[in-house]
Amino acid sequence: MGLDPSRTVAELRELQELTGDDNGAQRVAWTETWERARAWLRDKVSETGAEESVDAAGNQWFTLRGESEPAVLIGGHIDSVPNGGWLDGCLNVMAGVEVLRRLAADGTQPVTVRLVNWADEEGARFGRSLFGSSAAAGSMQDQEELRSRKDSDGVALPDALRAHGVDLDAALDARSELEGAAAYLELHIEQGPVLESMDLPLGVVLGTFGVERHQVTFRGQAAHAGSTPMDKRRDALAGAARLELEIREIAKRVGNGAVCTMGGVVTRPGIVTSVVETAECLLDQRHLDAHQLAEMLSNAEAASRRFAQEEDIDVEWERIWNIEPILFDDGLVELADEAIREVTAASHRLPSGPLHDAAEVARAGVPTVMLFVQSLRGLSHTKLEDTKEEHLELAVQALDGLATKTIERVAAS
Numbered sequence: 001m002g003l004d005p006s007r008t009v010a011e012l013r014e015l016q017e018l019t020g021d022d023n024g025a026q027r028v029a030w031t032e033t034w035e036r037a038r039a040w041l042r043d044k045v046s047e048t049g050a051e052e053s054v055d056a057a058g059n060q061w062f063t064l065r066g067e068s069e070p071a072v073l074i075g076g077h078i079d080s081v082p083n084g085g086w087l088d089g090c091l092n093v094m095a096g097v098e099v100l101r102r103l104a105a106d107g108t109q110p111v112t113v114r115l116v117n118w119a120d121e122e123g124a125r126f127g128r129s130l131f132g133s134s135a136a137a138g139s140m141q142d143q144e145e146l147r148s149r150k151d152s153d154g155v156a157l158p159d160a161l162r163a164h165g166v167d168l169d170a171a172l173d174a175r176s177e178l179e180g181a182a183a184y185l186e187l188h189i190e191q192g193p194v195l196e197s198m199d200l201p202l203g204v205v206l207g208t209f210g211v212e213r214h215q216v217t218f219r220g221q222a223a224h225a226g227s228t229p230m231d232k233r234r235d236a237l238a239g240a241a242r243l244e245l246e247i248r249e250i251a252k253r254v255g256n257g258a259v260c261t262m263g264g265v266v267t268r269p270g271i272v273t274s275v276v277e278t279a280e281c282l283l284d285q286r287h288l289d290a291h292q293l294a295e296m297l298s299n300a301e302a303a304s305r306r307f308a309q310e311e312d313i314d315v316e317w318e319r320i321w322n323i324e325p326i327l328f329d330d331g332l333v334e335l336a337d338e339a340i341r342e343v344t345a346a347s348h349r350l351p352s353g354p355l356h357d358a359a360e361v362a363r364a365g366v367p368t369v370m371l372f373v374q375s376l377r378g379l380s381h382t383k384l385e386d387t388k389e390e391h392l393e394l395a396v397q398a399l400d401g402l403a404t405k406t407i408e409r410v411a412a413s
Contacts, residue, residue: 024383085385193378210325
């Protein structure tokens with residue numbers, strides 16, 4: 001049985017029909033629809049002879065035993081956001097199924113090959129993304145917080161996990177699954193506009209952005225909008241407005257993919273007849289290079305203090321969350337580039353703004369790489385998400401080529 005990329009597209013359509021509706025994909029993790037998708041996946045993989053197992057975090061594994069123990073992992077996630085797209089996550093898994101079929105048909109491989117369907121990558125129901133992969137990577141350290149998380153219906157996360165055979169307190173036992181992992185490969189839609197803007201179907205992901213997320217609060221003085229002269233005002237919103245414009249310039253100066261976003265501003269008293277007394281801003285900064293990310297943060301802090309002094313107001317910074325950049329394996333990036341160039345004219349190397357399970361696997365020390373396939377209009381997490389079918393087929397071919405090259409590399413090491 002040779003590789004048949006068109007079968008992957010057909011199966012993605014089949015999954016869309018099985019687990020979606022007029023509003024899009026509905027495979028939210030820890031629901032009946034998600035379990036239906038997992039059972040469907042189990043049936044698709046059964047013909048390869050791969051052994052299925054489910055680990056302590058609910059991750060679904062399919063293992064093709066090879067001549068030696070080192071394992072090449074191919075991963076993805078079949079869960080979706082509510083009203084999601086037909087490709088986000090499940091493309092990774094179904095392309096992996098097709099590669100597994102081809103490898104099984106070719107006979108016993110020199111190394112073990114494993115396909116993993118990570119549990120709850122999206123975090124759509126309880127707000128905790130990368131659940132299964134962070135457990136397997138051993139980076140999950142927020143069990144106490146997770147114990148208190150509830151969904152919109154008031155169901156507690158531990159209860160929902162228990163209903164699907166997962167004990168939150170034992171989830172970290174999934175770490176044993178990465179023992180012996182020699183490489184991890186993941187294919188994903190880009191979820192952004194870069195490849196389409198370059199008219200390229202495929203790209204290699206260099207790593208995932210580091211993130212600095214802060215609340216910045218400017219404090220001035222409320223005063224009557226009619227009786228307070230312009231030069232006597234201590235307007236907190238003026239500081240926020242100036243910072244919003246400056247972070248765009250900071251991103252331009254730093255470059256190399258830098259992005260800065262002021263995603264929300266809340267003003268008080270928030271009435272048209274008063275000068276703004278406080279302006280609370282949510283600032284998100286991302287970069288693939290840790291030093292340049294730190295430079296962006298330092299520049300934004302310095303600018304905010306300068307604006308505060310000039311506007312006669314005060315400013316405070318509070319970190320909400322941060323994560324370091326994750327760089328993928330140089331050798332695998334080269335192999336991925338080769339695999340893409342063997343199926344299409346050109347490749348492009350780019351960072352990933354969104355986080356992925358691959359980042360958690362890389363954090364655990366497993367050599368990792370990702371492939372991106374073009375997203376039309378850069379849209380994702382919507383039923384409008386789409387990719388040309390011919391590009392999907394090229395992506396399956398590239399993943400297959402990358403798997404072959406990786407198996408050869410691991411076997412020779």
